[in-house]
Amino acid sequence: MNLLTFFGLVLKSSLFSTGGMGNVAGLHDDLLPRGWATEREFAESLAVGQVSPGPNGLWVVSFGYLLGGLRGALLALAAICLPPLLVLFVERLYRRVRDHPAVEGFMRGLALAVVGIFFVVLIGLLRGGGGPGVQSALIVLASLGLGITRRVPVFLIIGLAALAGVLLR
DSSP: OOHHHHHHHHHHHHHTSOSTTTTHHHHHHHHTTTTSOOHHHHHHHHHHHHHSSSOGGGHHHHHHHHHHHHHHHHHHHHHHHHHHHHHHHHHHHHHHHTTSHHHHHHHHHHHHHHHHHHHHHHHHHHHHTTSOOHHHHHHHHHHHHHHHHTOSOHHHHHHHHHHHHHHHO
């Protein structure tokens, strides 16, 4: 096993996951086909991560140890620590330049792009069920109404919309 490639794969998996156990699937898909890890090693490292104190994402350190000894564990630890440090660096940089007109314009453009993508996904979801039905439209309107008030937490709106979708089917 090439430890530098292992570091790169763990870093990639950590960058594109949401934390905790989010990198399991990516690492599984990257390492098993290469023959660098077995199902048993995944299971053992996940078990160690679950019974050990601390964040669930540290299972990767035991996984690195199983695959590459102390060097593998240290590389895995560095790879899972770099993404949060990168976020902190970007946030600190943003604090310094956020009032610059170019940065403000970029953020406005980014916000508009996110809204545009949201509407594309929303239309796709509404079409996915055989066309937008009355129930789907009611859920969208109710969610939009609750969201505009800014008094109901987003996670609660999502949960209520999911519950309404299940009950109205």
